[in-house]
Amino acid sequence: xxxxxTKVKTKKGAExxxxxxxxxxxxxxxxxxxxxxxTLKFKDGKxxxxxxxxxxxxxxxxxxEAPISITSTFERGDDLEIAVRKAGSxxxxxxxxxxxxxxxxxxxxxxSFPWQEYxxxxxxxxxxxxxxxxxxxxxxxxxxxxxxxxxxxVLYGSKCPTDCVYSDELVSWSKIEDVSVLQTVxxxxxxxxxxxxxxxxxxxxxxxxxxxxxAYLCGPPIMIKFTNLTLxxxxxxxxxxxxxxxxxxxxxxxxxxxxxxxxxxxxxxxPVFTYAQLKTLGAEE
Amino acid sequence: MQNLKIKTQNLIKLIEALKKKxxxxxxxxxxxxxxxxxxxxxxxKVILKHFKPxxxxxxxxxxxxxxxxxxxxxxxxxxxxxxxxxxxETVLFGIPACDVxxxxxxxxFFGQRExxxxxxxxxxxxxxxxSLACVTPPNDNCFCATMGHxxxxxEGFDLQLTDLGDGAFLVNVGSKKGEKIVxxxxxxxxxxxxxxxxxxxxIKKKAEKLPVGKNINKDKALxxxxxxxxxxxxxxxxxxxxxxxxxxxxxxxxxxxxNVVDHQKAGEGMRKRILDSCxxxxxxxxxxxxxPKGKRDERTRNRYFCKLEWDKExxxxxxxxxxxxxxxxxxxxxxxxxxxxSLA
Numbered sequence: 001x002x003x004x005x006t007k008v009k010t011k012k013g014a015e016x017x018x019x020x021x022x023x024x025x026x027x028x029x030x031x032x033x034x035x036x037x038x039t040l041k042f043k044d045g046k047x048x049x050x051x052x053x054x055x056x057x058x059x060x061x062x063x064x065e066a067p068i069s070i071t072s073t074f075e076r077g078d079d080l081e082i083a084v085r086k087a088g089s090x091x092x093x094x095x096x097x098x099x100x101x102x103x104x105x106x107x108x109x110x111x112s113f114p115w116q117e118y119x120x121x122x123x124x125x126x127x128x129x130x131x132x133x134x135x136x137x138x139x140x141x142x143x144x145x146x147x148x149x150x151x152x153x154v155l156y157g158s159k160c161p162t163d164c165v166y167s168d169e170l171v172s173w174s175k176i177e178d179v180s181v182l183q184t185v186x187x188x189x190x191x192x193x194x195x196x197x198x199x200x201x202x203x204x205x206x207x208x209x210x211x212x213x214x215a216y217l218c219g220p221p222i223m224i225k226f227t228n229l230t231l232x233x234x235x236x237x238x239x240x241x242x243x244x245x246x247x248x249x250x251x252x253x254x255x256x257x258x259x260x261x262x263x264x265x266x267x268x269x270x271p272v273f274t275y276a277q278l279k280t281l282g283a284e285e
Numbered sequence: 286m287q288n289l290k291i292k293t294q295n296l297i298k299l300i301e302a303l304k305k306k307x308x309x310x311x312x313x314x315x316x317x318x319x320x321x322x323x324x325x326x327x328x329x330k331v332i333l334k335h336f337k338p339x340x341x342x343x344x345x346x347x348x349x350x351x352x353x354x355x356x357x358x359x360x361x362x363x364x365x366x367x368x369x370x371x372x373x374e375t376v377l378f379g380i381p382a383c384d385v386x387x388x389x390x391x392x393x394f395f396g397q398r399e400x401x402x403x404x405x406x407x408x409x410x411x412x413x414x415x416s417l418a419c420v421t422p423p424n425d426n427c428f429c430a431t432m433g434h435x436x437x438x439x440e441g442f443d444l445q446l447t448d449l450g451d452g453a454f455l456v457n458v459g460s461k462k463g464e465k466i467v468x469x470x471x472x473x474x475x476x477x478x479x480x481x482x483x484x485x486x487x488i489k490k491k492a493e494k495l496p497v498g499k500n501i502n503k504d505k506a507l508x509x510x511x512x513x514x515x516x517x518x519x520x521x522x523x524x525x526x527x528x529x530x531x532x533x534x535x536x537x538x539x540x541x542x543x544n545v546v547d548h549q550k551a552g553e554g555m556r557k558r559i560l561d562s563c564x565x566x567x568x569x570x571x572x573x574x575x576x577p578k579g580k581r582d583e584r585t586r587n588r589y590f591c592k593l594e595w596d597k598e599x600x601x602x603x604x605x606x607x608x609x610x611x612x613x614x615x616x617x618x619x620x621x622x623x624x625x626x627s628l629a
């Protein structure tokens with residue numbers, strides 16, 4: 001009997017999992033002054049197969065590497081798309097890149113949003129700020145199979161109207177049959193006619209059945225905390241509340257140790273967790 | 286396989302033979318009489334007495350303080366990448382049982398699980414382990430017997446030597462690699478007599494009874510590591526004293542965390558990984574400034590839970606192998622044995 005052992009089977013794959021592939025930036029669009037959206041095509045011609053909620057490790061050699069959520073949906077044939085907020089040295093350098101230039105990508109990593117098993121359910125998306133970026137992958141997967149699901153709500157809060165990302169898509173989603181898109185901002189600019197307040201203030205405007213609704217959340221920690229509490233008050237089961245977490249990561253493959261949430265690795269055990277799981281990890285806030 | 290024996294002068298000849306095919310890292314003294322593992326050039330200078338290297342053996346041969354990963358060259362908008370493979374045939378000679386256990390842990394952590402680590406796996410394939418059992422504890426901080434990882438190893442080595450005290454070492458063969466070394470150097474080894482084996486058993490019995498560490502009930506201590514049962518006061522006392530220097534992480538044979546950095550000069554450079562420490566304030570901090578474990582007590586808690594509880598859950602045993610290096614290195618003398626004693 002060996003002293004140390006694991007039941008986890010080793011994946012056969014790339015010889016050196018740390019070695020990324022070159023991808024060309026085919027399109028850049030500005031989502032807000034801080035966030036850019038990149039469409040990528042691998043230079044070796046091989047596409048990447050990924051699931052909603054997974055992430056990739058994005059490199060700019062000489063600057064560094066970081067985990068970035070995939071915002072596109074393989075299910076409907078999208079090219080690989082990521083959205084990057086200017087936050088540190090790497091993301092600032094990525095913002096300097098132009099169409100035609102290259103980024104290095106490895107992955108996809110992490111688990112994914114469960115969604116196919118929720119056919120027939122009502123779906124509630126709650127996003128805050130750039131929390132909409134990773135949620136978009138599962139939103140478009142579900143919209144792509146619209147008739148398989150019940151009612152759908154999208155609650156989206158941002159700091160101010162100019163902070164809002166995917167404004168055009170929020171409009172087109174609201175035109176899908178039986179999809180309600182509700183928006184709110186913390187501080188309105190002149191001309192803003194919508195709701196003002198944090199995202200939980202939108203809950204007074206909708207009515208959902210906690211027994212047949214699945215909630216997907218993503219946003220800043222404070223938003224997640226209060227949304228979880230509100231959903232629990234409305235009698236939703238913690239197993240039906242699904243969120244995706246962000247942590248500092250260096251490897252994406254469960255080795256570097258930086259992304260521990262309790263004893264789980266955000267990169268290989270997550271990034272998608274249910275509220276019930278986060279409670280057992282002591283990381284519900 | 287029957288136990289073998291090797292005389293001291295033959296052991297030096299064995300090192301000479303191994304040196305022809307591999308870098309042999311063995312304990313040797315420098316000009317200041319400090320002893321550490323370094324590449325052998327003169328086998329007669331190797332110290333054939335059990336000892337605990339300052340840094341764990343796994344760092345010297347498998348998972349280094351700094352490792353080159355990917356070489357990159359930029360030209361005309363294209364970046365060319367190549368994997369760096371610096372692995373080479375290496376023999377770790379004269380390492381203690383706690384280090385053998387440390388390598389076993391790393392074998393599972395890096396070599397198995399969902400993704401195998403390329404750099405570790407390559408280096409591990411080329412590594413031979415010839416350990417030297419501790420017949421007395423190298424220092425007062427040792428407690429491998431308490432943790433069940435020594436002082437004489439049961440497995441994990443290719444060959445294990447135990448000083449019989451009469452100018453010869455008893456040899457345990459632990460693997461096919463070990464068998465091959467014996468077969469290739471037949472003339473240097475002899476069969477151990479019944480008297481030798483008896484002597485070995487006596488040495489082993491005595492060594493295990495030596496007062497290595499406090500009298501801690503490991504199973505009870507680990508069983509009490511649960512969130513609610515954890516002695517909050519003890520944890521706070523540790524936090525109060527901890528100065529977040531990270532020495533405990535850097536000297537631990539089962540600490541595996543690393544940071545990745547790019548070094549670049551004129552469009553050419555290297556992606557490297559560097560040993561990291563979860564005790565340091567910036568370890569969990571994300572771009573943009575949010576730090577989920579910004580407080581020191583959150584990080585000391587992370588370290589103790591990682592070692593004593595989560596590793597047990599994930600890999601079947603606590604990650605602490607009882608080498609005592611964290612205490613050897615700690616400037617404020619935080620003692621993991623005291624933490625465990627407070628739980629048991």
